[in-house]
Amino acid sequence: MAESTRSVPTAGVAMTAIGVALIRVQESRRPDRLYDDPLAEVFVEAARPSFDDNRWARFEALADQFFEGRSVAVKLVDDHVLEAVAAGCEQIVLLGAGLDTRAFRLELPAGIGFFEIDLPELFAFKEPVLAAQQARPACERRVVAADLSGEWARALRASGFRAELPTLWIDEGVLGYLSREHAYDVAVTVTDLSAPGSRFGIARFAVDQAAPQYRALRRLVSEDGNQDRPINGLGPDGGAWFAAHGWRTSFRGWDELTAPYGRPVAMNDPEAGNILAVRQ
Numbered sequence: 001m002a003e004s005t006r007s008v009p010t011a012g013v014a015m016t017a018i019g020v021a022l023i024r025v026q027e028s029r030r031p032d033r034l035y036d037d038p039l040a041e042v043f044v045e046a047a048r049p050s051f052d053d054n055r056w057a058r059f060e061a062l063a064d065q066f067f068e069g070r071s072v073a074v075k076l077v078d079d080h081v082l083e084a085v086a087a088g089c090e091q092i093v094l095l096g097a098g099l100d101t102r103a104f105r106l107e108l109p110a111g112i113g114f115f116e117i118d119l120p121e122l123f124a125f126k127e128p129v130l131a132a133q134q135a136r137p138a139c140e141r142r143v144v145a146a147d148l149s150g151e152w153a154r155a156l157r158a159s160g161f162r163a164e165l166p167t168l169w170i171d172e173g174v175l176g177y178l179s180r181e182h183a184y185d186v187a188v189t190v191t192d193l194s195a196p197g198s199r200f201g202i203a204r205f206a207v208d209q210a211a212p213q214y215r216a217l218r219r220l221v222s223e224d225g226n227q228d229r230p231i232n233g234l235g236p237d238g239g240a241w242f243a244a245h246g247w248r249t250s251f252r253g254w255d256e257l258t259a260p261y262g263r264p265v266a267m268n269d270p271e272a273g274n275i276l277a278v279r280q
Helices: 002-006 013-028 038-050 053-086 120-132 152-158 180-192 212-221 235-243 254-261
Strands: 091-095 113-118 140-145 167-171 199-204 247-253 273-279
Touching: 013 038, 013 053, 013 120, 038 120, 053 091, 053 167, 053 199, 053 254, 113 152, 120 140, 140 152, 152 180, 180 235, 199 235, 235 247, 235 273, 247 254, 254 273
Parallel strands: 091 113, 091 167, 113 140, 167 199
Antiparallel strands: 199 273, 247 273
C-alpha cells in the first residue's frame, strides 16, 4: 500500500475524488444506506496518511456539508446506469471517473463495456489500491488515462470503445472544472461517438458559487490559492445544445427524482433537476 499512498492526489481536481469517496463511506455506514461501497473506505484509508491533521479535518468537515445532496446524487446515477443497461446501452463511459466503483458494486452484465476516463495521476493512486484488494469488476472495465481537455477520444477508442454501440455517458460534475469551450468540445465528441439510443444526463441547478461551502471547496482544492472561478461547464444552455444536435431531451425535477429515497434534500425549485438526452 505504500506505493499507492505516495501517489495520492492531494491537490487539484483529482483531489475531489477522495471527498466523494468520503461521502460514500458515510452512506455505507448508515443502517438505512442507499448503497454499499466497501471499496470507498479502502480508498479513504489509503489516502489519509498523505494529509496533515488540519487539512484532513477541513476535508471531512467539507464532505459533511455536501453529504446529503451528493450521496443521493450517487444513488440517482446508480439507478440511471441500471435503467440505461436495461434500455439497451452496451457501454458505459465515466467522464472524470475519480474513485468510482460502480464496475465492482453494481450488478452489471458481464459483457458491458465500462470505460473510466480520468487523469493519469488519479489512476496512479486508484489502480494499486484496487490491485491490493484483488478487486474484480462485474463487467469489462477499461481504464483510460486522459485529459478531457485534450485528445481523449483517441485513447478511448484504443481501449476498445466501439462507437457503433449505444452508450451511456456519465458526467458527475467534471465538466464544471473545464472551460466553457472545452466542455462543449466534450459535448461535440460525445455526440460524434454516440450511436442511436445512447444517453447523456445533464444536471440543471442554480449553484451559488459564493456560498461558504463552495468557497471552502475552492480553497481546499486550489494549488495556488486563487479563488477566482471562470464561467465553466456547459452552463444553462447545455440541454438546448444537445436538443439542437440530434438528441431527444426530457426533463425531470430534482424533488421528483429524489422523493423515493426519503432524504431531506428537496430544493423546492421546479427548474432544478436532470435533463436526459437520448441520441436519435
